[in-house]
Amino acid sequence: MRFSKQMGCFYPTDINYPVLPDDIIDVSNDDYDLAMNRSLGDMLDLVNGRVVIVPKPAPTDDELWKNYQQSAKAALDKTSVTIDRIAEAVSLGLTTFDASDVVEFMQYRRNLRTILNQAQPNVIPDSLPTAPDYPAGT
DSSP states (O other), X not given: OEEETTTTEEEOTXXXXXXXXXXXXXXXXXXXXXXXXXXXXXXXXXETTEEEEEOOOOOOXXXXXXXXXXXXXXXXXXXXXXXXXXXXXXXXXXXXXXXXHHHHHHHHHHHHHHHHHSOOOSSOOSSOOOOOOOOTTO
């Protein structure tokens, strides 16, 4: 097996390529196997003539916050159908807007919106607020 850092590709030795990159080197089967089994996002590099795996860098705080807010937005969007069902249940007399389970659900939505509107905190939470059960009658 051969590898080109410039192209980031392996080139099998049993294929006769018309042109190969200038930086091509021979690679052991062990190095090739390790490279093919690397974790998603890990990169390859050459060190002392060997292909090595460079771990994916940890996300920055900005990236973590952006991902957290995107998750909060997705969770908020997912609640829209329940809001429609609550309105329908209220109009049919099956529940009221001040029923404790309806208030709890509305507070959950408010907590998600707070995440979307706040500045990035010093410590980014690991999880979103816990979604309550669906209100009775919806």
